[in-house]
Amino acid sequence: MKKKVCILSPDAIKLPLTDNAPEYKYExxxxxxxxxxxxxxxxxxxxxxxxxxxxxxxxxxxxxIPDLNYPGKEFINTNNINYTIDSYSWSAANWEYSEELHKKxxxxxxxxxxxxxGTGFKNCAELPKDIRVICDAWVPFPVEFPWALQxxxxxxxxxxxxxxxxxxxxxxxxxxxxxxxxxxxxKSFYDGFFMFECSKQKxxxxxxxxxxxxxxxDENDFKVDxxxxxxxxxxxxxxxxxxxxxxxxxxxxxxxxxTLTFSxxxxxxxxxxxxxxxxxxxxxxxxxxxxTSFTDNLxxxxxNFDFGIILGKNSLENFYSHRCxxxxxxxxxxxxxxxSWNSFNEDTTFERCIxxxxxxxxxxxxxxxxxxxxxxxxxxxxxxxxxxxRNMLWExxxxxxxxxxxx
Amino acid sequence: MKRIALISSEEVPLSIESSTEKYQLFYPAGxxxxxxxRILSKVKDFDITLFVPDTAIPKEVAKQxxxxxxxxxxxxxxxxxxxxxxxxxxxxxxxxxxxQTVQGTGFLNCSVLPGTVNVIADGFSPILTEIPGFLLGHSxxxxxxxxxxxxxxxxxLLKRANxxxxxxxxxxxxxxxQLFAKDKLGWNAFQxxxxxxxxxxxxxxxxxxxxxxxxxxxxxxxxxxxxxxxxxxxLEIISTHKDxxxxxxxxxxxxxxxxxxxFFQDFFDRWKDFSNIFIHEESSFLxxxxxxxxxxxxxLSRDWIEENYSSRIGVLNxxxxxxxxxxxxxxxxxxxxxFPKDSIYPIHSTALEKDLIYYKNNKNSLFVSKDVQSKIQxxxxxxxxxxxxxxxxERFSL
Numbered sequence: 001m002k003k004k005v006c007i008l009s010p011d012a013i014k015l016p017l018t019d020n021a022p023e024y025k026y027e028x029x030x031x032x033x034x035x036x037x038x039x040x041x042x043x044x045x046x047x048x049x050x051x052x053x054x055x056x057x058x059x060x061x062x063x064x065i066p067d068l069n070y071p072g073k074e075f076i077n078t079n080n081i082n083y084t085i086d087s088y089s090w091s092a093a094n095w096e097y098s099e100e101l102h103k104k105x106x107x108x109x110x111x112x113x114x115x116x117x118g119t120g121f122k123n124c125a126e127l128p129k130d131i132r133v134i135c136d137a138w139v140p141f142p143v144e145f146p147w148a149l150q151x152x153x154x155x156x157x158x159x160x161x162x163x164x165x166x167x168x169x170x171x172x173x174x175x176x177x178x179x180x181x182x183x184x185x186x187k188s189f190y191d192g193f194f195m196f197e198c199s200k201q202k203x204x205x206x207x208x209x210x211x212x213x214x215x216x217x218d219e220n221d222f223k224v225d226x227x228x229x230x231x232x233x234x235x236x237x238x239x240x241x242x243x244x245x246x247x248x249x250x251x252x253x254x255x256x257x258x259t260l261t262f263s264x265x266x267x268x269x270x271x272x273x274x275x276x277x278x279x280x281x282x283x284x285x286x287x288x289x290x291x292t293s294f295t296d297n298l299x300x301x302x303x304n305f306d307f308g309i310i311l312g313k314n315s316l317e318n319f320y321s322h323r324c325x326x327x328x329x330x331x332x333x334x335x336x337x338x339x340s341w342n343s344f345n346e347d348t349t350f351e352r353c354i355x356x357x358x359x360x361x362x363x364x365x366x367x368x369x370x371x372x373x374x375x376x377x378x379x380x381x382x383x384x385x386x387x388x389x390r391n392m393l394w395e396x397x398x399x400x401x402x403x404x405x406x407x
Numbered sequence: 408m409k410r411i412a413l414i415s416s417e418e419v420p421l422s423i424e425s426s427t428e429k430y431q432l433f434y435p436a437g438x439x440x441x442x443x444x445r446i447l448s449k450v451k452d453f454d455i456t457l458f459v460p461d462t463a464i465p466k467e468v469a470k471q472x473x474x475x476x477x478x479x480x481x482x483x484x485x486x487x488x489x490x491x492x493x494x495x496x497x498x499x500x501x502x503x504x505x506x507q508t509v510q511g512t513g514f515l516n517c518s519v520l521p522g523t524v525n526v527i528a529d530g531f532s533p534i535l536t537e538i539p540g541f542l543l544g545h546s547x548x549x550x551x552x553x554x555x556x557x558x559x560x561x562x563x564l565l566k567r568a569n570x571x572x573x574x575x576x577x578x579x580x581x582x583x584x585q586l587f588a589k590d591k592l593g594w595n596a597f598q599x600x601x602x603x604x605x606x607x608x609x610x611x612x613x614x615x616x617x618x619x620x621x622x623x624x625x626x627x628x629x630x631x632x633x634x635x636x637x638x639x640x641x642l643e644i645i646s647t648h649k650d651x652x653x654x655x656x657x658x659x660x661x662x663x664x665x666x667x668x669x670f671f672q673d674f675f676d677r678w679k680d681f682s683n684i685f686i687h688e689e690s691s692f693l694x695x696x697x698x699x700x701x702x703x704x705x706x707l708s709r710d711w712i713e714e715n716y717s718s719r720i721g722v723l724n725x726x727x728x729x730x731x732x733x734x735x736x737x738x739x740x741x742x743x744x745x746f747p748k749d750s751i752y753p754i755h756s757t758a759l760e761k762d763l764i765y766y767k768n769n770k771n772s773l774f775v776s777k778d779v780q781s782k783i784q785x786x787x788x789x790x791x792x793x794x795x796x797x798x799x800x801e802r803f804s805l
Contacts, residue, residue: 142587146594162594170588185580191712192584195535196558315597316583 003405005059006108008088009048010119012069014041015085021075027068038071040294042267043324044114045069047138047215051112054398056083059405064104066090066119090119095164097122110134110405112180113172115141121168125175133175134404138182138213140189141169143316147241178209178404182322183343187212189320213401215327216394222333222382223302231370233260233337234305237325238267239278242317244339244359248309249285251362257370259289260309263301266292302334306373307355309337314359318342326354331392333385335378337369349391352384408454409800411447411503414494415440416483416512417662418463421472427610428692432630433660435720436509437463439531442608443505446793448476453800458497460486460512483512488556490515503527503800505572509534511560518563525803526567527796530582531574531607533716535561540634540713544669562589570799572605574718575739579604581716605796606743608789609723613780616729617699624767626653627701627730629693630721631660632671635713637756639671641705642678644760651767652683653705656691698728703752703766703773705733710756714738723787726750727780731773733766750779 015038024031025038041049045065052063061083070087078085092098095118102123105111110132113124116139124133145165149158173179173193181187187210194208233252239245245262252260262282266274274292282290295301302308308329312318318341326344329336330353337355338344345356357365372378417437420430423445430438441457448455455476459469460483469478485491487510494516498504506517507529517526538557542550565571566589573579583600586592592600619625626645632638638655645651655675659667679686704725708714714735722740725732734740736753744751752773754762766773785791 142592143596146597149594158594166587166590184577188577188580188715189584189587191715192581192586193588195585196562196588313598316600317597320580 002058002060003109004107005055005061005110005112005405006105007048007052007055007061007063008105008111008113008120008124009045009063009065010114010117011042011045011048011066012038012040013045013049013063013065013085015039015065015069015071016077016079016081017071018075018077021071025071034071034075038069044116044139046324047136048112048114050216050394051136051398051401052083053081054394055402055405056081058402059110062086062108064088064101093123094119095121095168097126102126106131112136114139115169115172116144118165118168121172125168125171127175132177132405133172134178134180134401135173135176136180136213137173137186137190138180138215138322140186140320142166143320144242147317150241178211180211180213180401182212182214183320183347184212185320185343185346186322209404211400211404213397214322214392215324216397217327217331217389217392218394219389220332221299222385223299223305225306225381226303227306230257230259231307231373232305233258233307233309234302234329234334235260235262235265235309236301236329237264237310238274239265242313242315242321244311244313245278246281247359247362248311249282249288252366253285253287255363255366255370257374258366260287261289261291261305263291264294265290298328299332302329302332305334307337307369308334311339311357311359311362312342314339314341327392330354330385331389333381335381337366349388353381353388408452409503409803409805410454410456410501411505411800412456412458412498412501413440413444413447413505414458414481414507414513414517415463416460416487416507416510419457419459421464421468421478422474426692429690431720431724432657432692433662433690436507436532439607439720440505440507440529442610442789443529443605443793443796444476445474446789447797447800448474450797450801456501458494458513486516487512488515488560490519495519499524502803502805505529506564507531508561508564511557514560514564518560518567520567525569525800526564527570527572527603527799528564528568529572529605530578531572531605531718533578533581533713533718536711536713536716537633537635540711541666543634544666565589566591568601570601570603572603572796574604574606575716575743576604577739577742578716578718603795603799606787606792607718607720607723608787608792609727609783610789611727613727613777613784614695614699614729615777616731616775618771618774619700619702622650622770624651624763624770625700625702626651626705626733627693627698627703628653628655628658628705629725630657630706631663632658632667633663634666634670635708635711635717637707637709639674640756640759641707642674642684644763645683646678646681648760648763648767649683651763652685654685654687654701656687656693658686695728698730701730702770703731703733705754706735707733707754707756707759708735708738710735722751723783726775726783729775729780731775733762744779744782747776747779747782750775 025034052061055061063085067087068090088101093101112134113120114136152158326336335353340356415437417434419437419441444457447453456479458479458481461480462483466480469480472478486494503525505527506513645653675686678684722732732751733754736755
């Protein structure tokens with residue numbers, strides 16, 4: 001009998017809709033574009049969904065998504081999926097204990113919960129011991145949550161939410177039977193974290209059960225090269241507070257022979273982040289192109305560029321991050337320029353596909369990269385990317401999780 | 408003048424000219440803090456006092472030391488797992504106190520020092536990963552009580568510390584996890600943790616690496632054996648390969664006699680009569696010519712969490728002496744030295760026999776390159792490794 005696995009997504013996934021799905025979703029009197037609400041997946045949702053796709057080959061999988069992003073069972077096209085999609089009340093489960101969620105979760109053998117947003121923390125921390133709780137800690141909560149708290153201006157409020165958040169987070173981690181991490185720095189972080197939180201540590205000579213599941217890749221088409229006189233850089237995806245678009249803009253403005261495009265910079269739901277902060281910043285620069293729309297066809301987008309570029313600030317969040325947009329770009333054969341602090345620089349899997357620049361010498365580093373690129377000194381990419389991608393395919397990456405669940 | 412106290416819980420050399428091999432092998436914590444004291448004492452306006460326990464060095468002997476910094480003896484019994492009035496009196500007049508997070512000596516004292524004292528906890532040895540190993544063989548209640556007491560004192564010290572030193576890059580993330588777990592870091596921790604890298608260091612000049620003409624692979628295990636080491640596996644495999652030999656030297660130190668006797672004595676007694684296994688029970692500090700007889704040093708550890716965060720000090724000394732090292736494949740030294748193609752070589756606990764046979768058949772590929780030695784001299788001299796600590800202390804105006 002197959003094990004029953006529940007994956008709790010804290011965010012929207014890419015829902016396959018039926019042809020008769022309505023244009024709008026109503027919440028009270030408010031109308032939202034259904035596709036924007038229910039089909040624009042965030043990194044969290046995408047990962048949960050990929051887990052569901054691959055785990056459903058071995059187990060009975062249910063993917064629980066927030067009711068905010070759920071159009072109704074009748075509008076979900078289940079023809080090509082092997083897992084069940086169901087909803088839960090997000091407001092009831094976000095930083096709160098939800099009876100509704102509890103009634104759903106106790107029917108499963110295994111729960112996989114992402115430890116990013118506070119959704120489901122209380123519920124999963126209290127689950128009975130016969131249910132295996134696997135915490136997908138690929139986004140280290142303690143280093144990302146402080147950025148979310150920056151939206152509050154009062155320090156005492158920040159402290160209040162921090163205390164609540166960490167308290168629930170620690171209880172969840174203590175309850176966990178297994179932790180998933182995405183890169184080696186995270187592993188070390190959690191090893192240190194568990195030194196205090198694991199009551200069995202005095203006997204533990206081997207680490208707490210942790211498995212490495214980075215973001216995987218698919219065997220899509222690679223982008224085609226489209227050489228022009230300028231080197232074309234792409235910043236793809238929303239700008240969050242932990243990114244450093246400003247330093248890039250300043251660094252690039254006097255670099256000859258380079259163009260920079262920002263594409264998909266407006267988060268599908270957190271539009272205020274762009275309109276209140278970054279729109280004005282970007283508009284100050286004449287030598288860039290800005291597009292807010294999202295596209296599903298990444299290869300088509302990437303065909304127009306030579307490099308992806310994403311710079312993070314010198315911050316703890318950056319040290320531990322595992323950026324899905326970097327993985328997306330690499331999987332389509334687009335080499336990526338990133339800052340020297342990012343953990344991707346330490347992973348030898350990517351060393352021939354990622355170019356590191358220093359935040360203190362962006363202009364000089366970009367000029368050198370452009371110079372080498374134009375002289376053909378940047379090695380031919382396709383074989384390199386094929387090698388890299390072979391190691392990162394989802395079907396291989398997910399195996400440790402399959403084995404862990406089967407245990 | 409900045410008054411800086413460093414607390415050793417072990418024996419230290421009493422003069423700069425002392426041979427340091429005994430201390431490097433048997434008192435690595437004492438050796439490290441002594442070296443840090445030596446480097447800090449060269450800085451203008453740093454007034455250095457190294458505190459040493461009376462169990463290691465009697466007062467009258469300490470008075471005769473000819474070190475470039477002050478030596479002060481303290482009563483260890485009063486400071487070990489306790490708050491000591493003597494240490495309190497001596498430390499609270501200091502501007503900086505550097506204490507190693509090993510053994511429990513001085514923890515309580517340092518955790519309650521007034522805010523005017525900058526407390527620096529030296530976490531070079533990931534002690535929480537070592538303790539479970541040391542506790543093996545003890546009863547369950549003993550292990551529980553020891554662990555709870557240690558972590559209670561340790562956490563108090565960590566929480567009080569203004570700065571925590573670490574020895575390799577992996578330890579940085581490991582300690583950061585601890586600091587978040589214990590609320591030392593909070594919502595306003597964006598960019599900087601109170602963590603500072605002070606690697607293990609070396610001193611001395613490099614010795615050129617040589618390869619021998621013999622066909623046998625001659626290995627050396629030089630240093631104390633702790634519970635996380637895995638010499639039994641080496642013994643089992645080497646005993647069946649007459650073309651590989653191993654010498655075990657200095658394997659029982661004053662600090663680990665109990666652990667050695669409990670876990671390893673029997674194994675060594677069982678294997679000591681084999682013709683290719685040599686166990687030197689007494690301390691024997693090898694001369695350079697004796698060392699050069701060996702093809703490689705070897706340290707095999709169990710795949711415990713300790714191995715991930717260890718800072719095996721002997722590796723650098725071996726490389727500087729021209730002796731390559733065989734180490735667990737995931738040891739942090741590979742990354743710290745930039746994944747060199749030579750000098751340190753991986754062994755896998757799950758494929759050890761295959762690895763040893765490979766190295767025996769490719770003996771001439773085992774050597775220490777001048778590049779690696781040069782890198783060690785540049786990046787890992789004590790002057791270089793202690794530099795961040797000097798800069799940290801200098802930043803503070805009194």
